[in-house]
Amino acid sequence: MRAFLSASGRLVLRVLRGVGAYALLAGRLLIATPRMDGREWLRTVSIAGVDALPLCLVTAALTGALVVIQTGFYVESYGVTSLVGWGAGYALFHEFAPLIASLALSGRVGAGQASDIAGLRAGEQLPALEALGVDIDRALLAPRFWAIAASVVVLAVIADVVALSASLLVAVGLLGVPPGAFLASVHASLRVADAVPGIVKAAAFGLALGACSLRAGLAAPAEARGVGAAARRSLVATLTAILALDMALTGLL
């Protein structure tokens, strides 16, 4: 009983420490945001975008194709090929595009940011800047956080277009759906408002990804082994956070 209580207590303390650390990080980022370095933001957006774009394009195209392949059998059986466009568009806009963008970025960019921040601590760059009075929240952390969040939203929109295009190609090539019918189905059943839940999800996933990757970098030991540990921690934390947020937001939106 005593061991159980002790383990439970340790777990509660660990969770509270984690919540406190994220709250502190959020506070630091919010305070630094109005004065953040725009050039660092732009640099991170361009690096993050270029880095994650190929993976995002490939996974978006494959997912778009798979959605049609998986539903193709039933659609043909029931003779409702006119609904393929709506089904693919709905699934991609609401669910898959934000997931594809955030997962592509968490693997390529989130883990990279975490190990970069951990490397800057291990290599004494951050202490050196702090000793010189440089506000690292303003110069590094806030721009990178907002750059990651913005990149997820932009990549989610690109993933929407690429995945829907792949769906169209497979529907035409595999199911023999006329392109006009596919596009008419998309146009008739999907409205601009249908893109909103996906964009809201992408924004939420982006904020979670930015916070988890920066936190993993800042919490890692300031030594060489901390660099790899930060990347692993970031990946685990972002995947958990993204899927948990997806569950919560799917119920709300």
Next chain:
Amino acid sequence: MATTLLELAGVWAARGRTVALRDVSLSVPRGARLGVFGPGGSGKTTLLKLLAGLYHPSRGELRWSPPPPPGGLGMVFQRDALLDSLSALENVALPLAGRPRAEIVAREALARVGLGEDAGAKRPIELSGGMRKRTGLARVLAANPPVKLFDEPTAGLDPATEREILDVLDRAHDASGLTVTASANPEPFFPRCDLALVLSAGEPIAFGEAAEVARRGDVRRLFGAE
């Protein structure tokens, strides 16, 4: 008589079970040039990091009178500590963000350490070890804080560049502040320091006027001069 700017009273520094500094006590007046010398692993870097506020004493007291304001202290680390995502010029300009003429001041600082426009445009990864070291020095010179801490500022430099850098450091000294230089090779620094502290395995073995400390037999033996 100059007023005391920095005072350490029985300062210890420990990380876990490892004790890096034991019972260091010293008093340094405003405007002094302090040399901190000792072989590798003697606690020089730990002492500089304590002065920079990056570590805290595990025992004893460290007092600044008055404490340096934000940005009033700059440290050049043993490793160059530059951001690889920025050019050398952007690295030097980083502590100057928001100040007028930041880029011009950064260019001037790079020129003072012998680096021109070409080197300034390169990323640290494209520079040699010596050039990276000089870029790190330029960053502190550009920020020009009254308190400057240099950890092995000439390590890895050729003799001619070493002399140039020592002259640059001399000229950068602020008579109302403090310059602390740590090195495992004290010979070139003794004549350029007012005070010297010699550490061995974390313990102070000599502290006083640099010229007197340089003549001591135990100090000369420690550095293999006898």
